[in-house]
Structures are given as structure tokens and as C-alpha cells.
Amino acid sequence: MIQHSHLLAEHAVRSDVVKAGDYYMEVVKAGQTIRILDIEGNQAADTLFYNAIDPSERYSAVDTIREQGNVYLTAGSTLLSNEGRAMLEIVADTCGRHDTVGGACATESNTVRYALEKKCMHACRDSWLLAVAQNEHFGMTKRDITHNINFFMNVPVTAEGGLTFEDGISGAGKYVELKAQMDVIVLVSNCPQLNNPCNAYNPTPIEILVWN
Amino acid sequence: MAQKIFSDVIPGASHWSLVVPAGHSLTFIDVNGGANVSLLFYNPVNPLERYNAPDTLKCQHTFKLTTGHCLYSDMGRIFCSVVADDTGWIDTVGGLANEQKVTQKWGQRDYQKDRNQWHQNGYDSMLVEVAKYGLGKRDLAANLNLFSKVQADGQGNLSFVEHHSKAGDQITLRFEIDTLVVLSTCPHPMNSAEEYPFNSIEMSLSKSAPVLADDACKTSRPENERGFENNHRYCSHA
Secondary structure: OEEEEOHHHHHHOEEEEEEOOOEEEEEEEEOEEEEEOOOOOOEEEEEEEEEEOOOOOOEEEHHHHHHOOOEEOOOEEEEEEOOOOOOEEEEEOOOOEOOOOOOOOOHHHOOOOOHHHHHHOOOHHHHHHHHHHHHHHHOOOOOOOOOOOOOOOOEOOOOOOEOOOOOOOOOOEEEEEEEEEEEEEEEEEOOOOOOOHHHHHOOOEEEEEEOO | EEEEEEEEEEEOOOEEEEEEEOEEEEEEEEOOOOOEEEEEEEEOOOOEEEEHHHHOOOOOEEEOOOOOOOEEEEEOOEEEEEEEOOOOOOOEEEOOOOHHHHHHHOOOOOHHHHHHHOOOOOHHHHHHHOOOOOOHHHHOOOEEEEOOOOEOOOOEEEEEOOOOOOOOEEEEHHHHHHHHEEEEEEOOOOOOOOOOOOOOOEEEEEEOOOOOOHHHHHHOOOOHHHHHHHHHHHHHOO
16 A cells, blocks of 8 residues: 655655665664665665564564555554564555565575575575674574564465566655654664565665654 | 384364374374364474474465475475365465454454363464474474465455365475474364354374375475475485
């Protein structure tokens, strides 16, 4: 569902440009709103959310899609934790739908998906692993790297049980905006994927803005 | 002909685990129809390597799992291959029911009153089982649900297909590397039965026939050929 936001960039309390292949790991407080902006279009923002007080409570793709009865995320979707609690609500979305089934690229999965010799290409799970290693105060490790949301990705599921990676339905300037229902750690890998035709093999920066 | 090592019955609303060595197969039989077996897989040497639903689905371009599919770890290796599936659809997105969900659907669990007929939920059941290996809720990931089908329509709306599995339906998983298998027979969270369903399964462990070059799971996709090659490289020191 397309839902525009009334929030103005100049009123944001924080804004960061995250280059392709980099991570973003920050706390967003309950009541704050976070916008992920696809600056150049067809980029994938591979995102995980954790309860900032206790990161063993985290975004759960399976609980979220089952309880909302739909496999795609868009405005109106509530993101649930593994404890069944509301973590964030998508309050604006100019893209229309986002994938939460396809997961994130990894050096290892790239060997399977593309070719064995792709194993040394930088991937999302590398970015997350660096993030948890460089932010020890959160007390997180590889155990916490789990099933994510791919904002801006288009991964249609068919009634026959097929799953395909289609060209993106995002474009330059499209965004998704979420309101936090609890204090959350936002962990984004701005996807460095060089193997995927969805972004024309050209990963690009995203911007992350936060409002009170 | 597969050589059976043992078979066992796991009652409904229960949990169990075992390490299955490479070259062995587990066959699950739905005794009465309508069973659900939730499964998670870990590498017993390094439990940080675990079943990864997104990697499994996207590398095989599928939302369902059935005969010919391989179940992948997050490290690009194949824990096991689905060599037989009478049901044609194994769910890997429905997850587990938690206590709140089971209470809403079927009433509170009460061991004092109900003994082993209590309304145990899949989430707590898995937590107990993984704790035996020093693992906890941080280690629970999206699981498989054997004998259960969750479908999405063209708009992405999800539905649970009732009576998907019939009495006697079998699923065989052939293990390609040593794997810690954790399972729960608690009901699927989308099951709409009026009474809490208790469905036993029969499980048997057998020695697998050798995986040949033309094996159907290996050759079903070029991705799986590469997955088997990753296994080969991992195991070649053994």
C-alpha cells in the first residue's frame, strides 16, 4: 500500500548516508520514526531489529508474516518479535511491498547461488558480523544474525510455491518509514551484492533519517 | 534397500533430538494424518552453523520444500536432502506457536490437571530441547514444519491447508553432513482444529544408499551441485 509521509527531512534529529557495503547500527527509541531512503533506486536494505534492552528478543519474519496473514510487508504491517510483541509499525511506504522471505547474501550462500569462485566477494552477512564485532556494548554475536527484512526487494511468491527474484519496484527517492513501539537496535546492511541483476550489478547508497 | 537401525514413536505435543551422522536417513511417518513435525538443524561441532530458511528457499527458487530439495545451513552446506515426500509440500515459513497462541486457540496448558495431555506449545518445546546443547532462544531460527502446508496467493495472502497429510504419509530426509536434529510434534500455529490436536509420528533411522553422481537431489539444480561440492570440501579432511 502506497502511503506518503508528512515528515520533513530538515526536522530529522539524525540523518546518515550509508554507502553500499557498509552497515548502520543505532538505537531508535520507542515513539521515534525511522525512514530508510533508496537514494538512487533498486537498492536492497537488509535490515534486522532487536529489543535494545534485551537483544535476544528480535524481529521474527515467520511470526510477522503468519500473524498478518501475508508474505509481503508494506504500510500497516506490524513487525513482531520472536516473543510475539510489536516492535515497529510501517507507517509510510512509497515502494509498495518489501520482502521478508529471501534473506541476506553471504559469502557462503553466494557460492551456492552463483559460483564457487564468488566466495570472497563482500556480502551482507559480513557487514552484520563486522557490526556486532565493532559494537561489543550490545553483547551480540553471530548467534544474533538471523532472518531479515529486505526493504525495496521484490521477491514474488506464487500459489504453486515458486519464489522468484524480480526487478525491483523501488526507484530513486522511494522510502519506507517505521515507527518504533519499543527501543530497538536497528542493524542494516546496505547490500553490496554485485551478483544480482535487480540492482543492475550496481549497489548504491541509502539514507537513514530519524525523527522524534 | 535401506538398512533400518531403529524406529521409534514420538507422541504429539512432544520434543526430541538426536545427532544423525552423514550417510544416514530419517523417515517420518504421519501415523493418523494431520501431524506436524517442526525441525531445526545445527552442526554438532559448531552450533553457530544452523538451518537457514531464506538461503534454502532462495537458492532453489522455491517457497515450499519437497522431494528433490536440499536443506541448507547458513554456511552454504547441505544438512540433508528430501529424498521422499508423500505430501508434496513442507512448510518453512509458518514458524512455531508460542504459549499465548496456543492458549488463545485451545486453552491454557495445565500439567497439574492434564498431565502429558497438556497444551504444550512448539516454541517452549524447542527451547527445552535446544537448551540440552547449551543453546537458547537466540539460536531458534525459522524452522521446517513437515506434513504442513502454508500457501500464498497472488497477493501474498497466506493460508494453512487443512488435512494436507494423510495417515501413512512418509517423508525421508537423507543427511549429507553430521547434523544435530531438534524436533517438536506440537501443532502447527495455523492449525484451525477445534480441539488441541495430538498427532504421533513414527520416526526411523536407516543407513542411506551412497549418493551417486546422478542423484536426483544433487542434479535437481546447479545450485545443489555446488552445495554438494561445498559439503565435499568440508568433509574431505575426514
